[in-house]
Amino acid sequence: MTSTAVLERDEETGVARAPRRLGTPLVTVLLVGAVALACALSVVVGARTIPLAAIWDSSHPLHNISQARVERTLLGLAVGAALALAGAVLQGLTRNPLADPGILGINAGASFAMVVALSVFGVSELRDFVWVAFLGAAVAAVLVHVVASIGRDGATPMKLAIAGAALTAAATSWTSGVLLVDKQTMETFRYWQVGTIGGRGLDVLLVGAPFLAVGALLALSGARLLNTLALGDDLARGLGRRTAVDRVVLGVAVVLLAGTATALAGPVAFVGLVVPHAVRGLVGSDHSRLLPLSALGGAVLVVLADTLGRVVLPPAEVQVGVMAAVVGVPVFLFLIRHGRSGSGAL
Amino acid sequence: MTSATAPATRLSASRLTLGYADRPIVTDLDLQVPNGKVTVIVGANACGKSTLLRGLARLLKPQSGAVLLDGEVIHRQPTKHVARILGLLPQNPIAPEGVTVVDLVGRGRHPHHGAFQRWTSVDDEAVAEALELTDTLGLADRVVDELSGGQRQRVWIAMALAQGTDLLLLDEPTTYLDVAHQVEMLDLLADLNARRGTTIVMVLHDLNLSARYADHLVALRDGAVVAEGTPRQVVTEDVVRTVFGLDNRVIDDPVSHTPLVVPVSRHLRQAQPPTQELP
Numbered sequence: 001m002t003s004t005a006v007l008e009r010d011e012e013t014g015v016a017r018a019p020r021r022l023g024t025p026l027v028t029v030l031l032v033g034a035v036a037l038a039c040a041l042s043v044v045v046g047a048r049t050i051p052l053a054a055i056w057d058s059s060h061p062l063h064n065i066s067q068a069r070v071e072r073t074l075l076g077l078a079v080g081a082a083l084a085l086a087g088a089v090l091q092g093l094t095r096n097p098l099a100d101p102g103i104l105g106i107n108a109g110a111s112f113a114m115v116v117a118l119s120v121f122g123v124s125e126l127r128d129f130v131w132v133a134f135l136g137a138a139v140a141a142v143l144v145h146v147v148a149s150i151g152r153d154g155a156t157p158m159k160l161a162i163a164g165a166a167l168t169a170a171a172t173s174w175t176s177g178v179l180l181v182d183k184q185t186m187e188t189f190r191y192w193q194v195g196t197i198g199g200r201g202l203d204v205l206l207v208g209a210p211f212l213a214v215g216a217l218l219a220l221s222g223a224r225l226l227n228t229l230a231l232g233d234d235l236a237r238g239l240g241r242r243t244a245v246d247r248v249v250l251g252v253a254v255v256l257l258a259g260t261a262t263a264l265a266g267p268v269a270f271v272g273l274v275v276p277h278a279v280r281g282l283v284g285s286d287h288s289r290l291l292p293l294s295a296l297g298g299a300v301l302v303v304l305a306d307t308l309g310r311v312v313l314p315p316a317e318v319q320v321g322v323m324a325a326v327v328g329v330p331v332f333l334f335l336i337r338h339g340r341s342g343s344g345a346l
Numbered sequence: 347m348t349s350a351t352a353p354a355t356r357l358s359a360s361r362l363t364l365g366y367a368d369r370p371i372v373t374d375l376d377l378q379v380p381n382g383k384v385t386v387i388v389g390a391n392a393c394g395k396s397t398l399l400r401g402l403a404r405l406l407k408p409q410s411g412a413v414l415l416d417g418e419v420i421h422r423q424p425t426k427h428v429a430r431i432l433g434l435l436p437q438n439p440i441a442p443e444g445v446t447v448v449d450l451v452g453r454g455r456h457p458h459h460g461a462f463q464r465w466t467s468v469d470d471e472a473v474a475e476a477l478e479l480t481d482t483l484g485l486a487d488r489v490v491d492e493l494s495g496g497q498r499q500r501v502w503i504a505m506a507l508a509q510g511t512d513l514l515l516l517d518e519p520t521t522y523l524d525v526a527h528q529v530e531m532l533d534l535l536a537d538l539n540a541r542r543g544t545t546i547v548m549v550l551h552d553l554n555l556s557a558r559y560a561d562h563l564v565a566l567r568d569g570a571v572v573a574e575g576t577p578r579q580v581v582t583e584d585v586v587r588t589v590f591g592l593d594n595r596v597i598d599d600p601v602s603h604t605p606l607v608v609p610v611s612r613h614l615r616q617a618q619p620p621t622q623e624l625p
Contacts, residue, residue: 224456231441232436232438232439234400237404237405238429240426240427241425241456284445286445286449
């Protein structure tokens, strides 16, 4: 490649070669606005339309319903932000723009733990579900990391992905095995599995809040770590990072965020994959911008998807896990088709 | 940059053995990197030259022996402290997707920041200077993926310069470049050495360019130093035959008056005496 070749390319595509990015301040303002709008819609829209005033007016006949919707919205914000943040960290950590928390076996581990808890230990309280699912997610992530660490190069992104895929396959088949012989567990599990935040409120969120807070803190302070890891392990170490330690810290953040979100709402796919990918296209790959904006984007997507799920098939509600994918897939396909370097990412 | 009392070497290897498990790649090697000079490590494929460079850059833990930086074992020093003295450009650095030149070069400032320290004007100056020295100021807002190979390599050098280290280690900085860009890259490094006094250690493939740009040449074979010294001392027909297993003649480079290796190929030996030229 010579510089003349580049000039030719420039002429062909004109200004398209220059980075076409919205400014970070603009994206931030838009996302904050979108969060506010999504929250308002989430409270107002549903089987019954509720005026916003009902939230503050305790004498309003719809006050109680509005409180439930507020709690549901808060849960949606937390789950969405956590999933997208986890996805952004994981994509940086594995240097794989298509990674999502499922790659570490987190979803499969949580599902398997849930099934075992339901079937063998007869757990039935929603609060206990949270603990069980979180435990499953954490054990899965640790197992994947340990398996990937075997061998002389340690836990490389490639080995992590393979170990994650293997564990997912194993856990999924065990889960299916238990469900096939236990019809009653199947009934309960089916609702949890698609991912939902309906009918869950503050009590559930409060169980997960400390985990989410620590996870978010670790993730957001890891932006500098991710920015050096992105250059390759050798260069990161040359810049004075201890990459093995950084990987563990960031991995803990992912497990706390994605594990807790999965525990709270069931496995909600696509949010952790699509949101960071889209935000990266808007503001670039600097994690100090990418991480907080991904969290905002994830919150918007989950709250909007949940709201949309209440109105698409009345009187039934479509769970957020399904709606997130319904909304997420077209966005993802659009990004691949029109992304500045979408094909390069694949 | 070195004062009169400074020792002649800041980076050295002492009885260094590097490798994996029971397979040593570099064995019992002693090396002293002269301060403020350009040291080039040459050798055949798989002779351990990249392994040695990784060991010097503390990326590989020695099986025995040690690498010393400023008289202390490099592995016992805080890695961030080392990163302010010694910079490294690996053979295949990864440019994050969509990263701009100025953003990438700025990441070289990492060792100068604490966990909660913000970017300062000192960082801005270091980045601007690095861009200027590598003639990449005009590319500052371009996306790295879209640059040519030669431009991209200059940007990586700029990143290493922004790190502001007295020593710079480079693993084959001219790989994938055509001959004009190879010369341009090595000229740039020679300039840095002359202007800033940066000590440079690099692994190079091209023996003739190595002889031209090196102050100190180290020839490796099977993980051991075969010859070491000025290019004129090292690049002899005997050494080249030992190191590369190549029949050769060494003549005077008419441009730089350093040794120039001319390979003798089997193909030509068989063809002798020269037959009538084809029409």
